[in-house]
Amino acid sequence: MLQRPRRRCEGTAMGAIVLDLRPGLGVGPFSLGMPICDAFAQIEQQPNIYDVVHVKYYDEEPLKLDIVISFPDHGFHLRFDPWSQRLRLIEIFDVKRLQMRYATSLIGGPSTLATFVAVYALFGPTFPGIYDKGRGIYTLFYPGLSFAFPIPSQYTECCHEREAELPLEFPDGTTPVTCRVSIYDSSTDSKVGVGALMDKACAPPLAAGSLYMEAVHVKLGEEIWFTVGGQHIPFGASPQDVWTELGRPCGIHQKQVDQMVIHSASDPRPRTTLCVDYFYNYFTRGLDILFDGQTHKIKKFVLHTNYPGHADFNSYMKCNFVIYGSDFGGSFHQGEGTAKRMITPSTKWEQVKEILGDCGRAAIQTQGSTSNPFGSTFVYGYQNVAFEVMKNGYLATVTLFQS
Template sequence: MQAQRSPAMVGGGAAAVGSPSPATVPVRRRCEGTAMGAITLDLRPGNGVGPFTLGMPISDAFVQIENQPNLYDVVHVKYFDEEPLKLDFVISFPDHGFHLRFDPWSQRLRLIEIYDVKRLQLRYAKSLIGGPSTLATFANVYDLFGPTFPGLYDKERGIYTLFYPGLSFAFPIPSQYTNLFINGEVAELPLEFPDGTTPVTCRVCIYDCSTDSKVGVGSLMDKAVVPALPAGSLYMEEVHAKLGEEILFTIGGQNIPFGASPQDVWTELGRPCGIHQKQVDQMVIHSASDPRPRTTLCGDYFYNYFSRGIDILFDGQVYSISSHYGVWSSKVMFFSKAQNTC
């Protein structure tokens, strides 16, 4: 597995925005761009594509990717390095022509953007559209998904967007045919140019339709929202911290005091997602202010609860949550499933 630096943000085939980020780009068995054929994913308007569901945490998306390494073997992870909470966190599949856009605060999937329909074939109601063999033309889209209200024409971009609940299709319109549009709407459906041709989809967006927002290219992309969490969900659970004493989980009701043993934590929070040895700072041996023996530093370890967004540091000498060196961390970016707040 190789790693390389990646542009900070993506625009679906457009130039990257921002400075380079430290995100790694796993490349598993082949070089990007080598042909492997278009894949076919089920399209669920307003819900998702294939294994990726709107509202899913970013950690769940990575699980899906890792479970199918032969399918998703070239993956780019991109974000805005200078202000990571300002722009979307993006998982991109360049060989398959689509992005997963995650809200940077909640790290939940808000928009699926297919920017190269020729690379990804979609299955809907037992019919196929897209890919190299089935063009996603305006006529084909109209035949497959049925009639809908007239779309919107973006004169500046030369793009006409057709909207369905939780789904939109963008079509490039040649400048010589702008007279087909009246006040931004097409005069007749299904759209066909005077020469008998019909435009081909250049972008597909799948988004939550609970707000009745029309999501498409340009500024319309910002209207995609993260679906509401189910009642009682532990995701984004509020956590109350009493410094030096304990933390309380408001939904689950767990109470974790400092000094608790690994068995106590296991009983309250369940099996940890991982257990890792604390890295040793080699310079700490020169610090006279460190009161603990060197052997203690080497034995400290973490319980990782990715599902709750926290790490728990245990003292390797007394095997309890360290009060002097204990770290309760709310993993906000690119690491955890939840963003706990204190």
């Protein structure tokens, strides 16, 4: 698990913030189901509050474990599904560091102890919880919300059943104190707490017609097709065509240098004066479109996977592209047995080679050694498509062009 500190600013008082607790929905500005890019946007808007932020992920297999944004000074973290990159679970792991507001009452933080009695008084009656004997943890459940309480070994007989009685007080008159709070979507009706129960938390369903992670089908050398909106964008389309189909781009910038012109001995002009091509950036769709500066026609599409460990991470939302192997002629319609022949953001480079065949040596992409802490990537070219591959074998970008 790689841990990447985002920023650090000393002197912030621990437990000094108060966040609204919304069972089944979120906490503070963080809402269940939000894309990871939106979470980072919230963090960037409040740098004085979220001044120490860690990003944790499994570098070798980024789809195996959650992407976690952690706030160690405030005692909570956000867990994102690694495939959809949407927030599935919020955990307050140090309740003494984060004060939560529910309705008009406060709980947690350094001044308001989150005892079992306090939780029960604030959130009301509920069914008996679950006792994990191996961990010594009693978990109390409300819709979209759970509280975990450690039970001292001398009082485990109070919770000897899996569904134990409510441990309002121990025989000595004390009451358990919350060690962890979990906030999760309640629509699946799954109890979520510590241990294996945390894996049951899923991001809430997307709204009908949502464009997030819509499948983008690729017909190599011809066009891309968006499945939700039904837009077809072919090579050779104009900027006006793209505006009509996809709306205003998030950004427009000129391509500074044509890096391949060095291979041409016939044109003596300086490299920096040759390229007048320009990009339309659709960050929320994980897509760049390159236009020829002379003809103003589309010449390339760049599709981004937004994996952590790449220099462009958090610049784009994930593009959920689908590319079919050459055996299927670029058809958009999936027939029987084609799933193993599809290239998607989850496909590793070795699988790509099995589908498309070997393409020879790779070009090295550094993206600026001083500003890129993740090292170089490798670019492999085929007819009409090039793949930028990370060191862990996952695809970073896919560039589509006409040969």
